[in-house]
Amino acid sequence: MEMITFKNFTVKYGDKTVFDGFNLDVSLSENTAVLGESGSGKTTLLNAIAGLVPFSGEVSGVPQRISAAFQENRLVPCLTVKENLALATGEEGIDYDLESFALSDKAQSYPSRLSGGEKRRVALLRAYRFNAPLYILDEPFNSLDLKLKIRLEELFKKRVKDNSAALLFVTHDIKEAVSLADRIIVVSGDCGVCKIVADVKSVNEKTEEYLFGLLSGKIKA
The missing domain is CATH 3.40.50.300 (P-loop containing nucleotide triphosphate hydrolases)
Incomplete structure (x- = not known):
């Protein structure tokens, strides 16, 4: 084991x-x-x-x-939500996953425009997408x-x-x-x-x- x-x-x-x-x-x-x-x-x-x-x-x-989501969300401030995700995991399936995490309407938003809970979901989705x-x-x-x-x-x-x-x-x-x-x-x-x-x-x-x-x-x- x-x-x-x-x-x-x-x-x-x-x-x-x-x-x-x-x-x-x-x-x-x-x-x-x-x-x-x-x-x-x-x-x-x-x-x-x-x-x-x-x-x-x-x-x-x-x-x-390893795939990780730490307490600090560590999003790149100059990239949109979709760009943050694509940077780490590529673009395949990204729209489907954004919908699953209730983030479809935030895809083109920058981290500074997100609430704390939304930032957290982006960080979790990034970890989720990284196999x-x-x-x-x-x-x-x-x-x-x-x-x-x-x-x-x-x-x-x-x-x-x-x-x-x-x-x-x-x-x-x-x-x-x-x-x-x-x-x-x-x-x-x-x-x-x-x-x-x-x-x-x-x-x-x-x-x-x-x-x-x-x-x-x-x-x-």
Whole structure:
């Protein structure tokens, strides 16, 4: 089974240690959520996979091609929505995908003319269109209304399945984690250093209740 492996993974920002000898295996044959509060270190894991943060230790097994949507939308300001997408993924099927993401009427708009939610959908669509064995998403549906959120969750689930790919995403939303993931890793940075407090390897109808209890302190890991 193909895995991304974090071994003795350590990250420091100045004098602050975020990860200290952290170990984790993430399968590339399932969808994995990293669930935790803001500031718990979730984003750093994705940034390490993408090669965007210095670290000591080892991160191995990362596919050569990954598709990513980070918290920052990172759109090119001087290009229209359609041009931003075409720059990354070409033009094939672009009009159909714009319609699927409710962006058809924004195709010729520049990022400065978009709302926060619209910018987010463009960034997600760019990741969606880039075929890769691994999709990494950072708080992917954070600024979207419920109807669009459900719609895009279903689109990503289908895309990942159709491509025989894996999804690794970080979120603080329990319902989102349960909806998308086969495995949910719960992390905490309460002591300043990110640690795993629970590893739910089989998501089922009782998982949501368990996670609410765990994160509210009513259940001990």
